[in-house]
Amino acid sequence: MLIPFIELAFLCFFAFCSLFVIRKVAKTIGLVDVPSGRKQHTDNVPLAGGIATSITLLYFVFNNAFLLHSPMLYTACIITLVTIGALDDKFDISYKIRLFVQAVLSIAMMWLGGLELSSLGNLFGTGQIELGIAGYIVTVFAVVAAINAFNMVDGIDGLLGGLSIVTFGGLAILLLPRKTHEHPRHERLPSTVAKYSWSIAHIIRLR
Numbered sequence: 001m002l003i004p005f006i007e008l009a010f011l012c013f014f015a016f017c018s019l020f021v022i023r024k025v026a027k028t029i030g031l032v033d034v035p036s037g038r039k040q041h042t043d044n045v046p047l048a049g050g051i052a053t054s055i056t057l058l059y060f061v062f063n064n065a066f067l068l069h070s071p072m073l074y075t076a077c078i079i080t081l082v083t084i085g086a087l088d089d090k091f092d093i094s095y096k097i098r099l100f101v102q103a104v105l106s107i108a109m110m111w112l113g114g115l116e117l118s119s120l121g122n123l124f125g126t127g128q129i130e131l132g133i134a135g136y137i138v139t140v141f142a143v144v145a146a147i148n149a150f151n152m153v154d155g156i157d158g159l160l161g162g163l164s165i166v167t168f169g170g171l172a173i174l175l176l177p178r179k180t181h182e183h184p185r186h187e188r189l190p191s192t193v194a195k196y197s198w199s200i201a202h203i204i205r206l207r
Contacts, residue, residue, distance in 0.1 A: 015056040022048035022055070031090050047089045054082045070113040077105050081147070099144060106143035110136060117142060 026032060026046035033045045058075060065071040084101050087093055110116045116139040120129040131138055153159050 011056060011060060014059060015052060018055045019048055019052035022046070022052045026051075029090075031086065033089075047086070050085060051082055054078055069115070073108065073113045077109065080105060085151075102144045102147050103140055106140045109143070110139055115139075 023046040026048045031047050033047050058078060061068060061071055061075055068074055080101065084093070084098055088098060116135050118131055118135045120131065123129055150160060150163070153163060
């Protein structure tokens with residue numbers, strides 16, 4: 001019981017250090033969030049949270065690759081998404097490019113990783129709803145929709161971090177009783193995002 005706690009504590013510390021370093025780099029290269037009507041801050045804030053969180057996740061993946069079905073594919077997808085996100089924040093690239101990349105990654109996830117939505121479960125209480133070949137199309141739309149749903153709420157300070165904690169914390173609770181090899185990812189993610197959210201709140205208070 002002590003070892004997982006130490007690991008979680010170190011991940012929080014690693015996330016904080018990553019955020020501190022990336023903030024400095026973001027300021028240097030001009031990767032900052034300009035205040036607008038939806039933002040609480042009055043100064044340009046470095047767009048470092050997503051990058052720092054991703055670095056922490058990748059650190060965890062490299063040290064616990066056995067927990068993932070396709071760790072290299074997962075790593076490649078994370079790096080690609082974060083890179084596209086950073087480029088969009090800096091240069092405001094076309095939404096068509098972003099949607100294309102997201103769709104390609106979802107296809108790679110199915111083709112190389114063998115991960116797709118094959119069933120909607122007992123959604124209406126009438127039995128399992130099997131998707132069959134339509135599962136590939138549903139998977140693409142689900143992945144793209146999930147990515148952009150989180151991206152669309154990334155405008156109010158701390159909102160995305162709070163929603164992420166609720167989402168991944170809920171997944172951790174649901175998957176924990178199943179004793180599957182997949183749930184450790186979700187157990188660590190809320191603690192990582194929590195440190196990021198706390199840092200945002202601290203920055204806002206200082207300003």
